[in-house]
Amino acid sequence: MRLVRINERLAVSEQISPRNIAPLARAGYTAIINNRPDREALLQPGADAIAAAASREGLACIHLPVTGPDITEETVRAFQQALAASSGPVLAFCRTGARSLILWAIGEVLDGRMRKEDLIPFGAERGFDLSRAVDWLTAHGR
Template structure:
């Protein structure tokens, strides 16, 4: 697994598998959020498979699927609510972790500077510099 912290509440990761749940719980996570739509890739486990394994391991689970490049305000609001409501810390994942990081940055736009959000993402290994205009517009 490749877990990258974004803040004290949320970390991002590329695709995880059901068999990763014991290690995720062992790393101290209490919840998992899938940001990947089902059927996006041929070898991708379904959200239901991930959820079953998460719950079996004692982890809370939520599915907030988004399409990269098409993230709307409703997606951001739903992600914010889910992360707020779930036990912390939360591990969010998608194919590469970039969508989770994008949702995290967009939910904090207006609260933190665009440069700060981009720098945190970069330190975690994600380039979201293309979001700068959208992050700046949220002031």
């Protein structure tokens, strides 16, 4: 599991498994945001398995499944609410980490904390292509 720290409150990663939860708890994470729809891939652990492992370790677990074409301002705001509700650091994951980062990045631009033109270099510095976030913002008149 490759964690990419975005800021003091958020890290993103590719798909995690239930066995990754205890090390995340030991590392100080207090919540997990699962942005992956169930059965997106053949051998992917289900949201229920991730949530059960998180519960055993005392971590909150929010299942906010989304695919790239399905991103709405409502899903962006739900992501922000889950992050804000956490008492500590949050790990958000999807297949590669990109969707989770895109949700965060769109929210940052919508709320004026980042500029749209800064997203591509921000993502590239962290190993992600945020062009879909830029495209979403442009398509929504931002």
